[in-house]
Amino acid sequence: MKRYRIDSRSVLFFSLLILTAGCGGSINADYSKLDLVDVSGTVTLDGQPLSGATVAFEAGDGTFSSGVTNESGDFKLMFNSEQSGCLTGDKTVRIQFKGDSENPDEESEEEGGTSTQPQSIIPEQYNKKSTLKASVDSSHTTFEFDLKSKP
Template identity: 35%
Template structure:
């Protein structure tokens, strides 16, 4: 039996919830603003990292970094962006996706995150996260 990591469970749950909210009929989306950024680890781009923006209340926005460590947040599977407000940011990446539970990043970036972001309406929201492996 294959064990799925905590972070992958979160991302899977968010994708399922995003799909459900996208199929909810006539519900309109809240005002969303574009949120982009990049993640560096020890001075190099961090590809294939999961990025979560978790508000105190409301919907978590999510993304995965590309090969250059860049990301664009998704509100759901069909809509980019996030609602304006303050977020706790969680970034995670497994050393080897075939062996779940091998988190590459220190807990201060994910499970015990000290990262935050303030998303502003009608402004450029481009966040740089410069992480260290220690």
């Protein structure tokens, strides 16, 4: 059996090589080949602006663009953390709060016993089991969603 000796300088060299390879800063992607369009809109709940909700436009293959509503209920979709936009095509729209539980009826343990997490004010027909649809193309880039808390 042949033995290889690894000295500390080799370990240091390869460690630095790995660290510097991952420190590029920004994504160096060519987005021009994608069919991205800027998408924006407004979300209201029972006629009032919905602030702090995540809006995701999801394609059938699971890819999505998302954005967060501001205090006026306005959102702008981002393709990733550096590029705005959304791929064109038919989308399922999901609107939820970041803190929404996957299982809102599930009990969680806290000090002194158990408590039930509060249900989301956004009905699941707009998020987990969304019935909201959007068709995105260069002439359809602005959307308004007026959600109802009681179906």
